[in-house]
Amino acid sequence: MKKILDSLLYLLYPELCLVCGNSLVEGETVICGYCENNLPRTRFHDDSDNLVSQLFWGRVNLKAATSFLFFRRKGVVQQLMHQFKYKGEREVGRYLGKIFAQELVVSENYSDVDCIVPVPLHPDKQKKRGYNQSEEIARGMSEVFQIPCKNNLIQRAVYTSSQTKKSRFNRWENVSSVFVVPEPEAINYKNILIVDDVVTTGATLEACAQKLLQSTNSQVSIATLAVAYN
Numbered sequence: 001m002k003k004i005l006d007s008l009l010y011l012l013y014p015e016l017c018l019v020c021g022n023s024l025v026e027g028e029t030v031i032c033g034y035c036e037n038n039l040p041r042t043r044f045h046d047d048s049d050n051l052v053s054q055l056f057w058g059r060v061n062l063k064a065a066t067s068f069l070f071f072r073r074k075g076v077v078q079q080l081m082h083q084f085k086y087k088g089e090r091e092v093g094r095y096l097g098k099i100f101a102q103e104l105v106v107s108e109n110y111s112d113v114d115c116i117v118p119v120p121l122h123p124d125k126q127k128k129r130g131y132n133q134s135e136e137i138a139r140g141m142s143e144v145f146q147i148p149c150k151n152n153l154i155q156r157a158v159y160t161s162s163q164t165k166k167s168r169f170n171r172w173e174n175v176s177s178v179f180v181v182p183e184p185e186a187i188n189y190k191n192i193l194i195v196d197d198v199v200t201t202g203a204t205l206e207a208c209a210q211k212l213l214q215s216t217n218s219q220v221s222i223a224t225l226a227v228a229y230n
């Protein structure tokens with residue numbers, strides 16, 4: 001009965017691909033197979049000297065760093081992220097997290113990760129948006145990796161005002177003191193993967209990584225859904 005009802009609902013309200021707008025067929029979620037195949041993938045994961053890891057050279061000692069997609073102005077990824085961040089399309093983040101993780105889980109650089117940690121959003125922002133977009137991505141990834149997503153491991157201490165117009169140095173000053181790890185001993189000897197939506201200067205991720213690396217023999221890698229690329 002439920003199946004019949006679902007089919008009827010589908011006829012009335014077909015789900016549409018968020019990129020091209022065509023109807024989705026059975027087995028497709030969020031975007032169609034064609035658009036999924038044509039996402040601007042970086043394929044950085046096995047390359048230790050990629051654009052994203054280079055961003056952190058001389059700043060923080062990461063095990064590895066990568067991004068899933070190239071983020072270009074007015075591109076497909078920007079379109080998807082907009083739906084995801086501002087239109088309440090939580091499932092977009094989960095879905096992208098899952099297809100990202102399917103690539104990462106088979107990469108030597110990431111296959112031995114112990115837990116996934118999303119970059120925390122300030123509680124005020126989270127209240128306004130209803131969810132933390134990084135956590136949605138991280139949850140999708142943790143399903144594929146079959147390891148825990150620990151969203152309280154690292155927390156935000158103080159508010160940082162909008163960072164968009166500040167220089168890298170000022171940003172660092174601004175973010176270096178905002179994260180706290182309430183139980184640092186919980187990640188001794190752990191291999192942690194920090195997850196965020198888009199990496200630009202990397203200042204926030206650097207600050208998170210520094211905090212997690214204060215634990216004994218912890219290792220930190222970074223994976224973002226997208227990297228800004230012109």
Ligand SMILES: [Zn+2]
Nearest residue numbers: 017020032035
């Ligand atoms: Zn499509």
